[in-house]
Amino acid sequence: MARFIRIRPPKVESTRTALAWGYGRALDWTMRHRVLTTLSILAIIVLATVPFQMLPDNTPEAKEMRDLRIQYEFTENYHYAVIEQTYVNPVEAYLFHNKARWKIKDVYSFYNNGSASTQVYFDQARLVAGEASKIRDQIGEKLPVIPGARISLGRMRGVDTANWVGVNLYGDDTQTLNELVLEAKRRFRANPTVKEVHTAQERGLEEVQIRLDRERAGKYGISAQAVGQVLGIVLRGREIRGFHSSDGEVEIWVKLQEEDRENIEDLKSVIVGGGADGGDILLSHVADFEIVKTAQSIEREDRRTRAYIGVVCGLENRDESRRLVTDIMNSMPLPMGYTWSFDRWVAEQDEGNQEFIFNMLLALFMVYFVMASLFESLAHPFAIMFSLPFAFVGVAVFLWITHTPFNFMAQIGLLILIGVVVNNGIVLIDHVNNYRRAGLPRAQAIREGCLERLRPILMTAGTTVVGLLPLAFGTTSIFNDRYFPMARTVMGGLIASTILTLLVLPTVYSLIDDFALSARRMWIRTRPTAAAPAVPPAAPASERAV
Structure with missing residues (x-):
């Protein structure tokens, strides 16, 4: 019975499909024109730097819009009730009128004497990618314009x-x-590419500065100490000796009534002394008055007083924004002892970029070290490492086509690619080496190994790319950063590295193998040969006889 059952040989992966036939012809061409193939791929890698440099650092689609602050810059130190009725209420009415249109969830306002701010919170579930900056611009277009205050948009987290x-x-x-x-601030606003300028002075309070004219005060015999004591009684009051009653001691304070110190004219009419003719000497006779806006606090850094300026540029690239700010700040004549620098966030970004480069180099070294130990060769892992420049081509082109920023998430994707794209090269080169160990010539081993690993490599890369599609075109995020730049980086790098690995890696492998063989032959030729052992001279006949 068994002799009638035909035992079929194990099914070997077919290389007669149209895909395998076309791939075989392309592979044969690249192997016949190895120098031209190598120069072409080097030119492609160099040209890929052009779209890579055009990538934005960030886009509104890559960030989640958390909230928006509306700030008020008042010309006078208004009472909080006036601020509420005249300024805050119209702004809130404007926002609530467009609540559905701008997908606003909540509005929170805080106001005090001389200051106010409004915080707008958005419905995250209803927002779509790229809508954040459009809503921000629409809100800023028709903000209420009310005399006595400058109402403007503040910083929006995530945009x-x-x-x-x-x-x-x-x-x-x-x-x-x-x-x-x-x-x-004036110079920044004069530049058309600068969208907004924010300073700590916008959150400051107005105060009346009284400067004593010592020459005029000396004529009237008024000292600065006397003026200070009078103002202390007028503005703060002074406690004098209490009155003792049957119920206990009663506190007594001396100060002006509220209605007598409501404005600057009341302050100017304060009597600070008497003249020789018995007339009153008013504060306006011996002092000058000026209403200025000062910061709410004085900040110091490294024992130096610091003033902060925040600039929002309309440029997509962070380096271009920094160059613009540098040019404007360097054009300002600063007095001796005054300097400027970028804030600590810019410094932290520079440190983060340096750490990223270090991590990239460390990852490259570790991947090469692992492959060298497994292949027991220094040349073959070096050929596989050429898959990484292939991935760079895909990252640059894919991110540029999809207008995806190269931000922190994209950098993480680039680190992931270092460990992913070499897998195809490892599978390919290892199979070729198995054929060579079996006795096949190198050219035949390369062709057979590549054709047999064509479908597994395409299936592995294809399933990975398909699995990343939901993340690449979704809005999943962590904190303010969305994941899709990372997914698109991995997708673009994997697609390009897979195609170029199948077509170009065999050529690179053969060139590096030729170089390794030539280096080995040269080392063998130049290695000094061991000297032959000296033959002792033959003994004389007389000695042999003995």
């Missing part, structure tokens, strides 16, 4: 992070720093 450049001004005198901030 303008990439375009925001912070600058610190350092010096000793706070007033000089404020003047420099105003000048820098």
